[in-house]
Amino acid sequence: xxxxxxxxxxxxxxxxxxxxxxxxxxxxxxGVARGLAGHLxxxxxxxxxxFVGLFMADGLGALLYAAFWFFVPLGVGGVEAQxxxxxVTTETSSDGRKRLVAxxxxxxxxxxxxxxxxxxxVFVGNVNLGGGAxxxxxxTVLVGAGVALVWxxxxxxxxxxxxEVGRRKRTLTLLRAVAGVLLVTAGVTGVFVLxxxxxxxxxxxxxxxxxxxxxxxxxxxxxxxxxxDLSEERLMRIRAQERAExxxxxxxxxxxxxxxxxxxxxxxxxxxxxxxxxxxxxxxxLYKPEGTGKDEADEPxxxxxxxxxxxxxVEDKHGVPIEVVVVGDCPLDERIGAQMQAAREAMVNAAxxxxxxxxxxxxxxxxxxxxxxxxxxxxxxxxxDSIPADRMGVRESIIGRxxxxxxxxxxxxxxxGGTEVELExxxxxxxx
Amino acid sequence: xxxxxxxxxxxxxEEAAEPAPTAGGGAGQRHVRVVLVDDHRMFRTGVxxxxxxxxxxxxxVVGEAADVDQAVTVITATRPEVVLLDVHLPGGGGVEVLRxxxxxxxxxxxxxxxxxxxxxxxxxxxxxxxxxGARGYVTKTITGTDLVDSIFRVQEGDAVxxxxxxxxxLDAFASTDAPPVDEDLDRLTQREREVLRxxxxxxxxxxxxxxxxxxxxTVESHVSAVLRKLQLxxxxxxxxxxxxxxxx
Numbered sequence: 226x227x228x229x230x231x232x233x234x235x236x237x238x239x240x241x242x243x244x245x246x247x248x249x250x251x252x253x254x255x256g257v258a259r260g261l262a263g264h265l266x267x268x269x270x271x272x273x274x275x276f277v278g279l280f281m282a283d284g285l286g287a288l289l290y291a292a293f294w295f296f297v298p299l300g301v302g303g304v305e306a307q308x309x310x311x312x313v314t315t316e317t318s319s320d321g322r323k324r325l326v327a328x329x330x331x332x333x334x335x336x337x338x339x340x341x342x343x344x345x346x347v348f349v350g351n352v353n354l355g356g357g358a359x360x361x362x363x364x365t366v367l368v369g370a371g372v373a374l375v376w377x378x379x380x381x382x383x384x385x386x387x388x389e390v391g392r393r394k395r396t397l398t399l400l401r402a403v404a405g406v407l408l409v410t411a412g413v414t415g416v417f418v419l420x421x422x423x424x425x426x427x428x429x430x431x432x433x434x435x436x437x438x439x440x441x442x443x444x445x446x447x448x449x450x451x452x453x454d455l456s457e458e459r460l461m462r463i464r465a466q467e468r469a470e471x472x473x474x475x476x477x478x479x480x481x482x483x484x485x486x487x488x489x490x491x492x493x494x495x496x497x498x499x500x501x502x503x504x505x506x507x508x509x510x511l512y513k514p515e516g517t518g519k520d521e522a523d524e525p526x527x528x529x530x531x532x533x534x535x536x537x538x539v540e541d542k543h544g545v546p547i548e549v550v551v552v553g554d555c556p557l558d559e560r561i562g563a564q565m566q567a568a569r570e571a572m573v574n575a576a577x578x579x580x581x582x583x584x585x586x587x588x589x590x591x592x593x594x595x596x597x598x599x600x601x602x603x604x605x606x607x608x609x610d611s612i613p614a615d616r617m618g619v620r621e622s623i624i625g626r627x628x629x630x631x632x633x634x635x636x637x638x639x640x641x642g643g644t645e646v647e648l649e650x651x652x653x654x655x656x657x
Numbered sequence: 658x659x660x661x662x663x664x665x666x667x668x669x670x671e672e673a674a675e676p677a678p679t680a681g682g683g684a685g686q687r688h689v690r691v692v693l694v695d696d697h698r699m700f701r702t703g704v705x706x707x708x709x710x711x712x713x714x715x716x717x718v719v720g721e722a723a724d725v726d727q728a729v730t731v732i733t734a735t736r737p738e739v740v741l742l743d744v745h746l747p748g749g750g751g752v753e754v755l756r757x758x759x760x761x762x763x764x765x766x767x768x769x770x771x772x773x774x775x776x777x778x779x780x781x782x783x784x785x786x787x788x789x790g791a792r793g794y795v796t797k798t799i800t801g802t803d804l805v806d807s808i809f810r811v812q813e814g815d816a817v818x819x820x821x822x823x824x825x826x827l828d829a830f831a832s833t834d835a836p837p838v839d840e841d842l843d844r845l846t847q848r849e850r851e852v853l854r855x856x857x858x859x860x861x862x863x864x865x866x867x868x869x870x871x872x873x874x875t876v877e878s879h880v881s882a883v884l885r886k887l888q889l890x891x892x893x894x895x896x897x898x899x900x901x902x903x904x905x
Contacts, residue, residue, distance in 0.1 A: 511779075550824035550857045553831055586820065586859030590827070599858050639864065 247299045254341075255294035255377060277344060287369065294376060341370075364415030371408030374401055471510070478506060498544040505537055528561060528596060529554040532589045535569040543576035546584040553591035558653040561596055563630040570622040571600040571646040579604020579643055594652045603643040623648075687715035689812045692735060694721070694728040694754065695743040695774070700797070704741065704774075707801035714805045724748045729757045732769060736761070738812050742791065744775035744782045751775075755789035762790050772811045774804075780825050787887055793817025815877050816884035823857035826887060845883060852879040 248259035258276055262269035279286030410433075417429045482503040489495040525531040529551040536547040555561070568587070575585040579602025586601045619636065623646065627634040632650035639645050688711075693701050701721050709718040720735045722728035725748030732740055732754075740758075744751045751773060755762070761769040773786040773794040783794050792811045795804065796819055807817045818826070830845050845853070848869075855865045862880075866873045 548820060548859070550820050552824050552827045552857065584859075588820070588824075588854075588858040590854070590857075592831070601859050645858075 245297055247294070247297050253336075254373065255290065256299065257290055257293040257297065260297065261293070280344060281347075291369075291372075294373075361416060361419060364412040364419065366412075367415060368409050368412030371405045371410075371412060374405030374408065377401070475507065475510060479503060494544045497546070498541065501546055502537075502541055505540075525557065527554050527556055528565075528589060528591060531557055531561075531565045532568065532587060532598070535565060536572060536587055539569065539572040539576055543573070545576040547572060547576070547587055548584045549587045549589075551589045555591045555596065555652060560630045560632065560650050560653050563626055564596060564598060564632060564648055564650040567623045567626045567634065567648055568598045568600060568646075570619075570626075571648070574619065574623075575600050575602035575604070575644070575646070578602070582643060596650050596652060598648040599645055600648075601639065601643060601645040603639075605642065687809065688717065689715060689739055689808055690717050690719045690735070690737040691808060692720040692722065692728075692732055692737040692740045693718055694723075694731075694740060694746065694751075696723045696746055697743075698723070700743075704804075708805050708808070714801075716805055716808060725750070725753045725757070728754045732758055732761065736767065737769060738767070739808050740769060740771045741774045741808070742771045742786065744773055744777050744786055750782075751786045751791070752789045755786065755791060759790065768814075770811045770814070772807060772817060774799075780828075783822055783825055784829065784887075787822070787884070790888065792884065793819075794822045795819045796821060814881075816880045818853070818856050818880060818883070820857045820859050823853045826883060827853050827857060845886065849879050849883050852876055853883060856880070 245264045246260050247256035248263060253273075258272040259269050261267075262272045265272070276286045276290055279289060414430065414433070417433070482499050485499050486496050489499070525534050532551055533549055536549045539545075540547045557565070568589075572585060572587060579585065582603030582605075586599075588597075588599045588601075590597045624634045624636075627648055627650065630650065632648060634649075635647040637645055637647075691708075693704055695701050695704075701723075705718050705721075708714050708716045711717045719737055720731040722731045723746075725746055728740075728742075728746070740754075742751045742754060746754065751771075755771060758769060758771075762771070771786075771791040773783070773791040774797060775782060775786075775794070776797045777783065787794055792814075793807060793816050795807055795817060799807070799819070810817050827850065830850075851869060852865055855868060860868065862873050862876045865876050869876075
C-alpha cells in the first residue's frame with residue numbers, strides 16, 4: 226500500500242532542518258497555530274487554546290497572531306512542506322482534530338469565524354479601557370477582521386501557485402476581498418465618526434473617497450506596471466535559465482570538439498570521427514523531444530533508441546559514418562534485443578570491411594509485428610561461401626543468433642558493390 | 658542514350674562511380690542556373706566552391722541570398738531553374754520563400770524549382786518545405802556529386818528524396834488505421850512503399866530499378882507520385898503523425 230509507505234516515511238527518514246511555516250492545510254485563519262503546532266510537535270488544539278487565552282489578556286494573543294501571520298511564510302501541508310495535501314488523512318493521531326478540518330475547510334472556517342466573533346464579543350464586553358478609548362474598540366475590531374480577511378486572501382493567491390485551485394473559487398475570492406475592504410472602511414469610518422460628530426459623516430466619507438481615488442489615480446499605473454514587469458521578469462529569467470542550460474552543454478562540448486579538431490587537423494579520420502560525434506550529440510539536443518535520449522546513461526528501451534545507440538557506438542569506435550533511418554518504433558523485447566545485437570555485429574562488420582566506400586546505411590522498420598533491419602555498406606562486398614568454415618563471426622553472431630531466436634538473416638551482395646545484411650524478426654506475442 | 662552525362666536521372670550514378678567528368682563532350686549540354694539561399698555565408702561559399710565550377714559540373718550559381726526578402730528579390734530578378742533553399746532562414750524560413758514564390762513555381766514556361774537543403778533533422782521542417790512545394794529535400798552532409806545530380810534531377814522536374822526524407826514519409830504514411838479522406842491521395846501504393854523503403858535504405862535510383870526489375874524512369878515516376886501525394890493530400894494522418902511526435 227502506498228499510503229502505508231508514505232505514512233511511515235516521515236518517521237524513518239531523518240528530517241531536514243525544521244523551519245517554521247504557516248500551514249495552508251486545515252487552517253482556520255492564517256494557519257499560524259497549525260504551523261506552530263507542527264513545528265513544536267504539539268496538538269494543534271493546545272496552541273489554539275493558548276492563543277485564545279492570550280487574546281483575553283488585553284488582546285495580546287491577537288497581536289502575536291498577527292505578527293506571526295505577517296512574518297512567517299506560508300508552506301504547503303504545514304511543516305512537512307513536501308507532503309501533498311491529499312495525504313493529510315494519513316497523519317498521526319495527535320493531529321486528529323486538524324484532519325477533520327482539513328477535509329471540510331469551509332465548515333471549519335465558518336466555525337472559526339463564529340468562535341472568533343463570540344470571543345471578540347466577550348473580549349469587548351470585558352475589557353475596560355476607560356471612558357473614551359472604549360468607544361474605539363468596535364471600529365478597531367472591524368478593521369482587524371477586514372485586514373485578516375485580505376491577508377488570508379493574499380495567502381490564497383500565493384497558495385494557488387502550488388496547488389491548482391478550482392475556477393469557481395474566483396468569485397469567492399473577489400467576494401472575500403470586497404468584504405475585507407468594506408470591513409476596513411467601516412472600521413476606519415467608525416474611528417473618524419467617533420472623533421468628529423456624526424453630522425460630519427458625509428464630508429468625512431467624501432474626503433476619504435477623494436483621497437482613495439487620488440491615490441489610485443497616482444499609484445495605480447505604477448502598480449500595474451510593476452506587476453507586469455515582475456511577471457515579465459520572471460518569464461525572462463526562466464528563458465535565460467533554459468538558454469544557459471543549453472549553452473552550458475552545447476558551448477562546452479562544441480568548444481572541446483573544435484579544440485580537438487584543431488589539434489588533430491592532419492588526422493582526417495580522427496577529425497571526421499570527432500565531427501560526427503559532436504554532430505550527433507548536438508542533434509540529440511536540438512531535435513529530440515523533451516526527455517528522450519538526452520540521458521546517455523539510460524539503457525535504451527525502444528527499438529529506435531537501441532538502433533541509434535548501437536550505431537553511435539560503432540561509429541565512434543570505427544570512425545565510419547553510419548546513417549540511421551528508423552520508421553516506426555516498438556518496445557524492446559527479448560527477440561528484438563537479440564536482433565539488435567545481430568544488427569550491431571552487422572554494423573561493426575560493415576564499418577570494418579566496407580567503410581571506405583562511404584557511409585554505412587542502417588534502416589530499421591516496424592511493420593505490424595515484424596521488425597526489419599537492414600545494414601548496408603558500399604565496400605568491396607563479400608561472399609559468405611568463400612569465408613573459411615572456422616570463421617564463425619558472421620555465421621554465429623548474425624545468422625545463428627537470429628535463427629536461434631526465431632528470426633531470419635540474409636546476407637547478399639548489392640549489384641553495384643557493397644553488402645547488405647537483412648534481419649527480420651517477429652515481435653514476441655505479449656508485447657502486441 | 659550512349660552519352661552517360663546526358664541529363665537524366667541515371668547520370669548521377671555514373672558520375673559517382675567515375676571521377677567527376679572533366680570538361681567532357683557532354684558537359685556543355687548539362688547546364689543549370691542556380692540560386693543559393695542560406696543565411697550562413699560560410700556554407701554558401703562552400704557549396705559555391707563545390708558545385709559552382711560551371712565548366713565541370715554544369716551548375717552556374719547566378720545568385721545568393723541570406724534571408725527571405727533577399728531570396729525573393731534575387732529569385733524574381735534572376736529567374737533560376739533551381740533554388741537551393743535552406744529550411745531555417747531569418748524572416749520566416751524556407752516555407753515563407755516558397756509561399757512568396759508560388760507564382761514562379763507555377764509558371765508553365767520556365768518554372769523555378771526548389772530543392773530544400775538543410776541540416777535540420779526535425780520532421781516538421783522537412784515535411785513543411787515539401788508541402789510548401791519544394792521538389793525534394795537533401796541534407797547538407799550530401800556529397801558534391803550527389804548534390805549536383807540532385808540539382809539536375811530537380812531541374813528535370815523530378816523529385817529528390819534523401820533516405821531520411823523517405824523515412825519520414827514512410828513513417829507518416831504508415832499505420833493507416835483511419836480511413837483515408839481521399840483514397841487516391843492518402844495512401845501509398847505497394848510499389849511506392851517499396852521504392853521509398855529502398856531509398857531509405859540508401860539505394861540509388863539505378864539500384865532500385867535493378868532490385869525491383871523496373872526501369873529508372875518508372876522509379877522516377879513512383880517517387881514523383883509520392884511527392885505529389887505528400888504535397889497535395891489532405892492528410893489527417895500527417896497531422897496525427899506530427900501530433901504524436903509533439904511537432905504541433
